[in-house]
């Protein structure tokens with residue numbers, strides 16, 4: 071992720087990643103009390119462009135607010151600083167990770183001080199390019215009454231690490247988690263769509279992260295005239311579907327070949343997911359201008 075030349079942004083300054091420090095008595099480190107984002111920049115013919123930068127920084131701010139963390143920064147300024155991080159590190163295609171965290175505080179009371187760090191690195195497709203073998207996880211997504219599930223809170227990702235590690239140990243590529251009612255929720259770091267008889271379905275908001283890629287795909291469905299339905303989906307819905315895919319900033323769009331013992335019957339190349347995968351790439355690379363979206 072970094073080497074001796076890597077520079078990051080930390081509280082108003084650009085610093086060498088290898089020399090930047092944090093406090094070992096911090097609430098964020100001890101209790102997972104931090105919020106973050108995952109953003110991508112693409113090397114387009116218009117130069118390096120951060121895809122949906124504003125939506126991501128606005129979600130970062132909302133995540134901070136949802137956990138009573140201060141967010142004293144200006145979003146335009148953060149976007150400018152992020153472009154500067156890319157420039158200093160000579161990154162054209164990049165994954166960008168802003169993190170808001172708190173200083174020394176061993177109590178369980180939210181304080182009124184926070185730090186912001188923005189780093190970036192070159193990261194290929196997070197789940198690779200092969201169709202994924204997925205298992206339904208024995209872990210379920212946290213109940214939104216326990217933790218704000220629509221915020222990207224660091225502590226929520228212990229659940230993601232457990233589910234991913236268990237799935238990999240069983241020989242699968244990725245986990246799919248159910249919500250507390252046993253409905254389909256999301257992957258440890260991505261949302262899910264399923265296709266049935268030419269229509270797409272995705273879990274309604276409420277018990278999942280409101281993914282920015284998910285929103286982009288819904289917009290693309292409208293442009294492409296693909297019917298898209300947001301509703302609660304059961305495991306039976308999934309295991310009778312024709313095709314399915316995950317989506318997320320790091321993942322982009324990744325097709326799924328099977329869930330547990332169920333193989334999706336539709337060839338990926340013939341699926342709506344494959345069409346969306348191509349369209350999404352054109353969109354982020356600004357090869358095609360979908361004016362309704364940006």
Ligand code: PMP
Pocket residue numbers: 108256257258259260261279280281282283284317318319320
């Ligand atoms: N769900 C979870 C739990 C995630 O961590 C992510 C990645 N941020 C997503 C869904 C997809 O969100 P986005 O498209 O905004 O990256």
